[in-house]
Amino acid sequence: MAKQLYYEDVDVGTEITPLAKIATSRMLVQWAGASGDFNPLHYEDDFAKAMGVGAPIVHGALKRAWLGHLMTDWIGEQGMLKKLSCQYRGMDYPRKMKTMEEPHDGETWWCKGKVTKKYEEGGEHLVECEIWVENGKGDKTTPGAALVALPSRGKK
Amino acid sequence: MAEGSIITDELKKLIGVSGEPITFKVEEGAIQRYAQAIGDPNPLFNDIENASKNKYGRLICPPGFTGWPIKGGISVFKLVDSLIKAGAPTRLLDGGVEFEFVEPIGAGDVLTTTTKIASITERETRMGKTMFTTVETTFVNQKGKVALNGRATFIQF
Numbered sequence: 001m002a003k004q005l006y007y008e009d010v011d012v013g014t015e016i017t018p019l020a021k022i023a024t025s026r027m028l029v030q031w032a033g034a035s036g037d038f039n040p041l042h043y044e045d046d047f048a049k050a051m052g053v054g055a056p057i058v059h060g061a062l063k064r065a066w067l068g069h070l071m072t073d074w075i076g077e078q079g080m081l082k083k084l085s086c087q088y089r090g091m092d093y094p095r096k097m098k099t100m101e102e103p104h105d106g107e108t109w110w111c112k113g114k115v116t117k118k119y120e121e122g123g124e125h126l127v128e129c130e131i132w133v134e135n136g137k138g139d140k141t142t143p144g145a146a147l148v149a150l151p152s153r154g155k156k
Numbered sequence: 157m158a159e160g161s162i163i164t165d166e167l168k169k170l171i172g173v174s175g176e177p178i179t180f181k182v183e184e185g186a187i188q189r190y191a192q193a194i195g196d197p198n199p200l201f202n203d204i205e206n207a208s209k210n211k212y213g214r215l216i217c218p219p220g221f222t223g224w225p226i227k228g229g230i231s232v233f234k235l236v237d238s239l240i241k242a243g244a245p246t247r248l249l250d251g252g253v254e255f256e257f258v259e260p261i262g263a264g265d266v267l268t269t270t271t272k273i274a275s276i277t278e279r280e281t282r283m284g285k286t287m288f289t290t291v292e293t294t295f296v297n298q299k300g301k302v303a304l305n306g307r308a309t310f311i312q313f
Contacts, residue, residue, distance in 0.1 A: 087252035
């Protein structure tokens with residue numbers, strides 16, 4: 001993990017260290033098992049077509065979990081994630097597998113964000129962020145927001 | 157809206173209704189498998205062997221571990237089923253979620269969750285007449301403290 005981030009290290013506009021993700025059909029199966037979301041929308045072609053999305057789509061909750069990963073990596077062990085929200089605005093389609101381990105070439109997703117506000121309240125050093133997942137075309141399919149408390153160098 | 161509402165009287169009756177509380181224990185292996193599925197190698201979520209030495213003294217759940225919005229999803233599907241039986245459109249998508257993390261959640265915790273249908277609204281979208289259901293879930297830990305509040309919206313059309 002990266003070194004600890006402090007409240008004094010960030011300002012409005014500071015970019016969150018981006019995180020790359022590649023959704024694959026294999027990852028969706030693994031996610032279904034780990035999260036308990038067995039909705040056939042994410043693995044059955046005909047069902048996905050009947051639902052009007054064309055083909056199996058990446059779970060919204062997996063994209064949400066990626067955003068959680070983005071934030072917990074950035075704030076480090078001493079930071080606290082207090083709020084996380086996101087909206088599933090656009091469909092994302094996983095890469096298919098070429099071998100048991102390797103996906104075909106295709107899209108890479110990026111989790112990104114930036115600081116929108118910083119303030120002290122109730123003895124905490126709080127930072128609000130705008131966050132999102134963007135697809136290979138640069139569209140923000142999953143916009144969201146986060147609130148974190150960071151340690152301060154001035155206060156032990 | 158030009159035509160009648162898609163929110164039937166049966167659906168209106170479901171607003172404010174809570175599901176049965178569900179209690180579950182947070183297991184180390186489940187946390188680890190969840191972190192692996194995200195592709196998150198953070199030792200806080202993965203390192204069982206050294207978990208007692210971290211800030212929390214135990215393996216911690218990645219944010220969102222507790223589910224969408226209920227662990228296991230089964231209860232969500234039951235809820236959706238009850239909406240569909242009450243006349244809601246059958247095509248369903250996850251609209252989004254908001255989490256407020258109050259207390260750390262980690263291995264060994266026993267959480268009791270209750271979910272309530274907070275609101276049902278409708279509007280015209282590019283999918284046609286679309287219904288938005290917001291559910292609120294609270295997770296209380298074994299100490300009786302609220303650990304997490306969640307709000308999720310699902311979209312039916």
